Amino acid sequence: MRWWLALTFAAIAAVTAFSVAEVYNHRASSALRHQAEDLAVGQSVTAAQVTSKALDNGILRTAVSVIAERRLFSLYVFAPDAHLLSPSTSRGIPFRQVPGRWRALRTALRGDRYVGSPDRGSSFVVGLPLPQRQGVIVTYARRPELLRELGIVHEQILDAALIAVAVGGFVGLLVALFIAARLRRIARTAGRIADGAFDEPVPVPFGDEVGDLAETIDRMRQRLRESFGRLGAERDRLLQLLEGLHDGVVSVGPDLQVTFANPAARALLSDHSLAAAEPLPDLWPEFPLRAFAAALFEDAGRPVQARVVDGERTFALVGIPARPGTDAILVLTDISERERRERAEREFVANAAHELGSPLTAITTSLEVLRTGAKADPVERDRFLALIERQTSRLSRLRRALLTLARAQTRHEAVHLRPVEALPLLQSVAAELRTSTTADVVVEAPGDLAVLAQPDVVEQVIVNLAENALKHGSATRVELVIRPAGGQLAAIEVRDNGTGIPADERDRLFDRFYRGSAGREGDGFGLGLAIAREAVRALGGTIEIVSPPTGGTVVRVTLARAEAMGRNVA
Secondary structure (H helix, E strand, O other), rough: OHHOOOOOHHHHHHHHHHHHHHHHHHHHHHHHHHHHHHHHHHHHHHHHHHHHHHHHHOOHHOOOOHHHHHHOEEEEEEEEOOOOOOOOOOOOEHHHHHHOHHHHHHHHHHHOOOEOOOOOOOOOEEEEOOOOHHEEEEEEEEEEHHHHHHHHHHHHHHHHHHHHHHHHHHHHHHHHHHHHHHHHHHHHHHHHHHHHOOOOOOOOOOOHHHHHHHHHHHHHHHHHHHHHHHHHHHHHHHHHHHHOOOOOOOOEOOEEEEEEEEEHHHHHHHOOOOOOOOOOOOOOOEOOOHHHHHHHHOOOOEEEEEEEEEEEEEEEEEEOOOOOOOOEEEEEEEEEHHHHHHHHHHHHHHHHHHHHHHHHOOOOOOOOHHHOOOOHHHHHHHHHHHHHHHHHHHHHHHHHHHHHOOOOOOOOOOOEEEEHHHHHHHHHHHHHHOOOOOOOEEOOOOOOOEEEEOEEEEHHHHHHHHHHHHHHHHEEEEEEEEEEEEOEEEEEEEOOOOOOOOOHOHHHHHOEEEEOOOOOOOOOOOHHHHHHHHHHOOOOOEEEEOOOOOOOOEEEEEEEEHHHOOOOOE
């Protein structure tokens, strides 16, 4: 940098010096020419006065020679009729060789003054009328000393320009050396910052642009030190969190080597080595774990889930795809106990539904007998009838709920999907709801929208959600809405203006036999939303609960639109 900066300074000095030299040269030349011109005119005016007196005294020829020698120019005198009165040759120069002679003569004969320089300053031609119209004179003067003076000026200006170039280059070299030294110090400090040393400050001796650069790098150093400190603290907290998780976490690099495994992963897979820098083992004969991990580097999409059965143990495996420059993450959870518990619950539900059939038949028969007048006491009869009716209704709901849940869990009956028009479906549900409630039931659906579903199942889901909102949400208005949800999906929403659901209860409301705070005082079994979830899963959709900030609850069921799979799906 020192050399090109020195050359840059020298070039700038040269351009500046030669530009200034050219300006001064032009001005000096112009000044000298004007001075010579004034001198020629002044001498010619004096010569005209002397010539006029010589004409009056009759000694013109003698006077012309003397005047020309004294004034150092050629002098020619003409009568008013342009007749030459003086000799045609003056100081060795014939009049016919004088450049611009005729123009000077004509101008003077008209009574005007003429001044000309045929060669731009080295000679001058002057034409003047004599006093009292006695005639005119034409003078011709050469000025070689003017050229010499201009040459001297040129040489001095050129010398000054060369000196300026040399000084500019030397100064540029010094400045370049100074700047280069400062930049080298900044570069050394920046190199140490790149190596991770953030404690050495960047020197800022001057407040110029280089000093601003150094100050900026020093601020960057301080911020990097703070950022790396925060990252280190976050890393330590993350390690503590991973170390304390009950789920096993294993990170895998692009070469399918283990980079990290927390204690839970090592405990769950104690029969296999998960040491860092070792290849990820294929842990299960029936499940290709390495192929599963390799796929996480090919598609950085959503997490991938898998269920792995290893003898009497069952694992839930979640693969988090790797992004550029990161590892893939495997999250392993032992769900053996949960699987056994859910299997027991399913068996309980199926058995309970079967056992409740007989009591339900007996209660229904007793109700019919009582209604025929078997009880003579009207008060007791009505009280007993009301009790039996409530129990019958409750047992019937429980039986239907248990059977529906059992069938959905065991997948005993396949659900056949076909296009279901949304508007008639919601209108049918609204009509059924209006027969048993005083709340407002509103339908909002496009006339041309259809979903892929099983009509009875999707209708039961919507009825279940709406009744749940009316019973447990204290709603006075229920809206049944269906709308496109992006892509080839449609969202069926059951909205109410009730009290809403706390955030910490929304996920648990889908658990079997769980009743939220809004339904604990009622007569429900906590099966309604669980049945709805299993039914929606059977339809290939999703269900979620949202409580808007404005109040109320929105339960959203997302299903495939009929256009997604065609209109002839069985």
